[in-house]
Amino acid sequence: MTKLGFQLYSARNFPPLSDVLKKLSAAGYAHVEGFGGIYGAMDDAALKALRSDLDANNLTMPTGHFGLDMLEGEPQKALNIAKILGIQAIYCPYLLPDQRPSDAAGWLSFGKRLQDAAKPFRDAGLAFGWHNHDFEFVKLDDGSTPQDQIFAGGPELEWEADIAWIIRGKADPFEWIERYASRITAVHVKDIAPAGENTDEDGWADVGQGTVDWKGLVDVLKKTAVKYYVVEHDNPKDVDQLITRSIASFNTY
Numbered sequence: 001m002t003k004l005g006f007q008l009y010s011a012r013n014f015p016p017l018s019d020v021l022k023k024l025s026a027a028g029y030a031h032v033e034g035f036g037g038i039y040g041a042m043d044d045a046a047l048k049a050l051r052s053d054l055d056a057n058n059l060t061m062p063t064g065h066f067g068l069d070m071l072e073g074e075p076q077k078a079l080n081i082a083k084i085l086g087i088q089a090i091y092c093p094y095l096l097p098d099q100r101p102s103d104a105a106g107w108l109s110f111g112k113r114l115q116d117a118a119k120p121f122r123d124a125g126l127a128f129g130w131h132n133h134d135f136e137f138v139k140l141d142d143g144s145t146p147q148d149q150i151f152a153g154g155p156e157l158e159w160e161a162d163i164a165w166i167i168r169g170k171a172d173p174f175e176w177i178e179r180y181a182s183r184i185t186a187v188h189v190k191d192i193a194p195a196g197e198n199t200d201e202d203g204w205a206d207v208g209q210g211t212v213d214w215k216g217l218v219d220v221l222k223k224t225a226v227k228y229y230v231v232e233h234d235n236p237k238d239v240d241q242l243i244t245r246s247i248a249s250f251n252t253y
Contacts, residue, residue, distance in 0.1 A: 002218075004250050005063070005190065007232040008038055014228040014239040025057035025241050031229045039081050047084040054085070060084045063186055063228050064159070065093040065131065068117065075120040089127035089185060089228070090098070091160040092117070100146075101133065107146040107252055110177035111153020118156065121123070127185060129158030137169030137176075145171075145245075151180065158225075162185035162232070164204070164212055167192060175218050186228040187221060189214065191251060202235045207241050208249025218253040219220060 006029050011020040011213030017038070024032060032054070032240065039047060054061055064087040070078050092114060101107045118128035136147035151157060154186060166173045177184065188253050193203050207214060229250070236242040 002229055002237075002250075004189075004247055005029060005031040005033055005228055005230040006031040007230050009033075009035045009065075010049075010231070010233045010236060010242065013238050017050075017185050019061060020239070021053055022058045023240065023243050024193070025059055027247050028211040028229075029059065029243075029247060031060045031062050031228070031230075033065065033228075034061050034085065034087065035056065036067050036070065039064075039085065040067075040070065042081070044080070044084065047081060050086055054149070058208040060109060061087055062233060063087065063089045063091065064241060065231065066090050068092055068095070068114075071121075072113075074154065075117075079120065080124075082124075085125070089129065090121050090132040091129050091158075091186065093131040094133065097135075102142050104140050104142045104149050107140070107149030110146075110155040111150040114150065114157055117156035118154070125228045128151055128156075129156050129160055129183070130154070131186075131188070132162050134163045134169035137166060147176070151183065157183065157185040158185040160228075162176075162188040162190070162231075163217060164188070164190045166191050167212065174220060177217070177224060181224040184221070184224040184226050187231060188232045189228050189246070190232045190234075201233070201237055204233050204235060206209045206233065206236070206249075207231055207246035208252075213241070214249070215253045234236075242250060 006024050066078050121128045163173045166175050191205040191212045193205040193208050193210050231246045
């Protein structure tokens with residue numbers, strides 16, 4: 001059975017984190033994914049305490065999101081966080097709207113920027129990649145997409161494919177999985193509620209409760225380079241239900 005992870009961003013509104021880790025462990029999750037809002041401001045003592053909490057719950061943190069500011073401006077800080085927490089793969093998660101290029105050349109340049117930012121992490125033996133949202137799949141004037149240009153500019157970039165965001169970007173996830181199968185090393189497992197439902201959760205759903213064909217997707221993803229499956233829900237109203245329902249559904253795929 002494929003081991004399942006959980007993006008801790010999903011539980012950011014349900015502190016304390018120590019309780020969330022206990023619930024994840026009890027539900028059968030094997031690992032978690034961190035993000036800057038958790039460890040970005042932690043000193044070594046706090047990082048080691050978090051590592052101890054993970055260990056006590058038989059959880060690992062093999063993947064983590066790090067903002068571009070830290071990756072480029074404070075790579076040693078990011079490397080230290082990764083070393084203490086045991087992170088093996090780093091994914092840059094987002095680009096603010098006012099920082100996004102407007103044409104293919106700009107996105108190609110951004111891909112090169114990510115490729116350059118990856119060097120100290122690759123040199124340290126870590127994997128490095130990009131995590132998508134929906135804006136990367138909106139066609140540019142030349143007919144290409146930001147996602148294509150990012151990968152053209154960063155030939156060694158890995159991909160944490162957020163399938164539900166691909167769908168929200170009005171693209172076909174099966175087509176994209178096939179196109180970049182060798183790049184996909186992690187996948188965000190999240191679901192989209194039927195149209196008009198779960199408006200108080202931004203239209204997202206617990207895994208298995210929505211419209212995304214996760215059974216079909218998992219079958220196809222098995223043929224890629226994926227190592228990590230990570231449950232995510234951007235705005236859940238019931239984190240306990242998210243934790244238990246999502247892994248129960250995933251275990252049937």
